[in-house]
Amino acid sequence: MKSLLPRAMRLLAQRDYSEQEMRRKLAAHSPFDRTAEKEPIDQAIEYCHQYNWLNxxxxxxxxxxxxxxxxxxxxxxxxxxxxxxxxxxxxxxxxxxxEIDWYEKAKKVATQRFGDDIPTDWKGRSKMQRYLAYRGFAQDEIQSVFSDSE
Missing domain, CATH: 1.10.10 (Arc Repressor Mutant, subunit A)
Incomplete structure (x- = not known):
């Protein structure tokens, strides 16, 4: 744990990590054999949890x-x-x-990318739908962008 804890602290000083990400990072630089016991990694993770550095x-x-x-x-x-x-x-x-309003967020993203005028032709609407779907919006959130403009 002595060599892994300072590494974990350096990593967490730069940005936040999930527990799984931290385990991967520590395992990659662990001086121990990959198949050996994972106790030093577990100890470093537990120490970070105790001080709420890893949450x-x-x-x-x-x-x-x-x-x-x-x-x-x-x-x-x-x-x-x-x-x-x-x-x-x-x-x-x-x-x-x-508490994010995803419908409002979809509308905002659409207007930022395509302007205030929502396309009425099939090609333009299709392009906007694909873009919003790629960005991770649900179908009902995408449809609300079109229904608000009508």
């Missing part, structure tokens, strides 16, 4: 707010958090705590 719930909230401000939708953010090893229950709890 998946807080990490999820910060990540959701950050990615939503960059114009990403709920589905994409959830997928990214799952890839980072965050539990589905923690993700849904964090989503509720953030």
């Amino acid at each position: 998946d719930a807080e990490y999820s909230r910060k990540f959701i707010l950050s990615r939503s401000h960059k114009g990403y939708g709920r589905q994409r953010i959830q997928s990214e958090l799952q890839q980072k090893g965050i539990d589905r229950d923690d993700i849904s709890r964090a989503m509720q705590e953030c």
